Amino acid sequence: MARIVVRYWAAAREAAGVEQDEVDAPTLAVALDDVARRRGAALATVLARCAFLIDEMPVGRRDPQDVNLREGSVVEVLPPFAGG
8 A cells, every 4th residue: 555645736636625535545546535535426426537646657448446546646637637
């Protein structure tokens, strides 16, 4: 298990009701499940549409179950946004 920070932006922050959470999780999938349970259905809905950065590196289309987390990692939750 790694202790990590999940940082929310824009609509994700609004749905979570907080700027960030700290969770213990070995993978991105476990971290996302944890915060969705903690913060509720509104956040779970937003997470399904988000892109993620881990330590400033894009996750891209990788399966969250295959994305391992390291102690101290920062997961940025980036909802889709308009503009350029």
